[in-house]
Amino acid sequence: MKLNERGMLIVLSGPSGVGKGTVRRALFEKRGNKLDYSVSMTTRPMRPGEKEGVDYYFVTKEEFEKRIKENKFLEYASFIGNYYGTPLDKIEEKIAQGKEVVLEIEVNGALQVKEKVKDAVMIFLVPPSKEDLFKRLRSRGTEPEDVIEKRVKKASDEFKMAYYYDYIVVNDDVDNAADRIMAIIRAEHAKTMRSIYKYKKLMEED
Amino acid sequence: MKLNERGMLIVLSGPSGVGKGTVRRALFEKRGNKLDYSVSMTTRPMRPGEKEGVDYYFVTKEEFEKRIKENKFLEYASFIGNYYGTPLDKIEEKIAQGKEVVLEIEVNGALQVKEKVKDAVMIFLVPPSKEDLFKRLRSRGTEPEDVIEKRVKKASDEFKMAYYYDYIVVNDDVDNAADRIMAIIRAEHAKTMRSIYKYKKLMEED
Numbered sequence: 413m414k415l416n417e418r419g420m421l422i423v424l425s426g427p428s429g430v431g432k433g434t435v436r437r438a439l440f441e442k443r444g445n446k447l448d449y450s451v452s453m454t455t456r457p458m459r460p461g462e463k464e465g466v467d468y469y470f471v472t473k474e475e476f477e478k479r480i481k482e483n484k485f486l487e488y489a490s491f492i493g494n495y496y497g498t499p500l501d502k503i504e505e506k507i508a509q510g511k512e513v514v515l516e517i518e519v520n521g522a523l524q525v526k527e528k529v530k531d532a533v534m535i536f537l538v539p540p541s542k543e544d545l546f547k548r549l550r551s552r553g554t555e556p557e558d559v560i561e562k563r564v565k566k567a568s569d570e571f572k573m574a575y576y577y578d579y580i581v582v583n584d585d586v587d588n589a590a591d592r593i594m595a596i597i598r599a600e601h602a603k604t605m606r607s608i609y610k611y612k613k614l615m616e617e618d
Numbered sequence: 619m620k621l622n623e624r625g626m627l628i629v630l631s632g633p634s635g636v637g638k639g640t641v642r643r644a645l646f647e648k649r650g651n652k653l654d655y656s657v658s659m660t661t662r663p664m665r666p667g668e669k670e671g672v673d674y675y676f677v678t679k680e681e682f683e684k685r686i687k688e689n690k691f692l693e694y695a696s697f698i699g700n701y702y703g704t705p706l707d708k709i710e711e712k713i714a715q716g717k718e719v720v721l722e723i724e725v726n727g728a729l730q731v732k733e734k735v736k737d738a739v740m741i742f743l744v745p746p747s748k749e750d751l752f753k754r755l756r757s758r759g760t761e762p763e764d765v766i767e768k769r770v771k772k773a774s775d776e777f778k779m780a781y782y783y784d785y786i787v788v789n790d791d792v793d794n795a796a797d798r799i800m801a802i803i804r805a806e807h808a809k810t811m812r813s814i815y816k817y818k819k820l821m822e823e824d
Contacts, residue, residue: 415788604784
């Protein structure tokens, strides 16, 4: 029996290159169709293997800035000359329907979401060590050296932001990390603050 | 990799007759030797099938009151002429060793623990409905009618105490309830407030 019928907004963030996308995909494979992924919008070029509407919605800079003015983002940020943002439409609607909506976003954007959605579940994904992350960033090989160095610098700063999150999940192994996030989602559903209203109703029915 | 090396105190409570003991035993079967159960002390007579040091430590009223004066309880309460209490010794020690210590206690005692151990994980076990619980209490059959009626009255009052807990877990099925508690324990280990110190150390090591 579910005490919490409302869905929830799950914010999956962490330093650049920690493997947010990989963990998110593993999570979706395990958790199935209960989870809903909010696809971000970006102005950065599509990378090999990426798909429109799956990895990102790819739009022009002009289109993105028009949407900012129209207040159509839950959060947005620019990074190395490109915009990244979370379209507002449908997120609230999905949560009201009882869905768990996952946002996989950069640290700065995540903090904007926390300000707007007080009961968002904030998860900070971290590498087993700093060195592990820097190695990963340097071996990615799809970007020029100066972009990689900027990411390393950015990741170093982002490590300090863990304080602002509810949970810290170590990405030592993709499967383990996804399992930990599943446990977090399950536990959050049992949180008193999320279920007290339905509980009261149930206990008054008899 | 574990970010939280410290154990935790898990308080499993709920209205009389909800099945705290059954769920606790199912939890221990699943979770194995990582969990440590804090055996309570009582002055009530041993019931058929109960074992000294397993279900309770059974002591005399005089012995119990001596221990109260010596400040040897984390919490204690009296109910229908008998004392029930949680011996202090060893709990802190076990938590420091990284163990998860489970207390299965009555609602009033649980609230005393919350006051003393700020980061205790407070779980309130509830029946699928009030009627379900009352039926269960009445069919227990090991106690005289007037004691059962006192329990029904007590349970009705205890329902209102859910507000003071971190989590509400429905005991619709013993296995499900134990699984939910396992998810809660796992999620609590990932809580930022529990792991931030070790995380900081890790990130400074490189």
